[in-house]
Amino acid sequence: DAKTTQPPSMDCAEGRAANLPCNHSTISGNEYVYWYRQIHSQGPQYIIHGLKNNETNEMASLIITEDRKSSTLILPHATLRDTAVYYCIVKGTSGSRLTFGEGTQLTVNP
Amino acid sequence: ETGVTQSPTHLIKTRGQQVTLRCSSQSGHNTVSWYQQALGQGPQFIFQYYREEENGRGNFPPRFSGLQFPNYSSELNVNALELDDSALYLCASSLRMGASSYEQYFGPGTRLTVT
Numbered sequence: 001d002a003k004t005t006q007p008p009s010m011d012c013a014e015g016r017a018a019n020l021p022c023n024h025s026t027i028s029g030n031e032y033v034y035w036y037r038q039i040h041s042q043g044p045q046y047i048i049h050g051l052k053n054n055e056t057n058e059m060a061s062l063i064i065t066e067d068r069k070s071s072t073l074i075l076p077h078a079t080l081r082d083t084a085v086y087y088c089i090v091k092g093t094s095g096s097r098l099t100f101g102e103g104t105q106l107t108v109n110p
Numbered sequence: 111e112t113g114v115t116q117s118p119t120h121l122i123k124t125r126g127q128q129v130t131l132r133c134s135s136q137s138g139h140n141t142v143s144w145y146q147q148a149l150g151q152g153p154q155f156i157f158q159y160y161r162e163e164e165n166g167r168g169n170f171p172p173r174f175s176g177l178q179f180p181n182y183s184s185e186l187n188v189n190a191l192e193l194d195d196s197a198l199y200l201c202a203s204s205l206r207m208g209a210s211s212y213e214q215y216f217g218p219g220t221r222l223t224v225t
Contacts, residue, residue, distance in 0.1 A: 043216035096166030100152030
């Protein structure tokens with residue numbers, strides 16, 4: 001599975017959009033980009049995933065660049081409850097494991 | 111709430127002992143993965159079970175073993191506990207259809223402390 005690079009930390013004001021970047025320059029054609037988040041001491045929570053098209057669900061939007069070498073997770077209206085570590089993971093459909101990196105600690109400030 | 115449950119929530123064991131952790135998968139899922147998360151680090155893949163067989167294993171010694179039952183629930187067994195085994199153990203369930211494996215949903219974890 002391809003390696004990902006994320007900034008170690010980011011801050012966001014409550015009510016504003018949080019844009020979390022991820023670089024995955026070695027991604028293969030059949031690998032998806034997954035986003036999970038982990039609130040302190042809880043199990044990781046699945047957010048969204050995508051292959052090449054932009055995706056949106058009730059939690060977030062995922063924007064993948066045309067060359068697929070990077071992506072951005074967007075939380076449109078961040079709340080204090082969105083404070084968590086956000087992990088960007090690349091995985092093929094047949095792969096069994098999620099390979100977690102360091103992730104980005106997002107802090108939403110009042 | 112993902113529908114994935116784990117037991118127990120917390121556990122304290124002594125070095126050299128053995129431990130069994132349990133996981134019930136989300137309804138409709140047929141695959142269970144186990145992860146170890148040490149303090150301050152991201153989760154590390156231990157192994158995955160599909161159709162009651164191990165289907166992929168991370169860099170963990172043989173004293174980490176598992177089982178999957180016909181109802182898709184799973185156990186993680188760790189023998190000869192070491193202090194470094196102290197961690198949050200996470201179970202994740204997912205659906206596998208043919209060669210395709212879909213998103214994994216995690217349980218709340220079991221906090222194991224080895225003294």
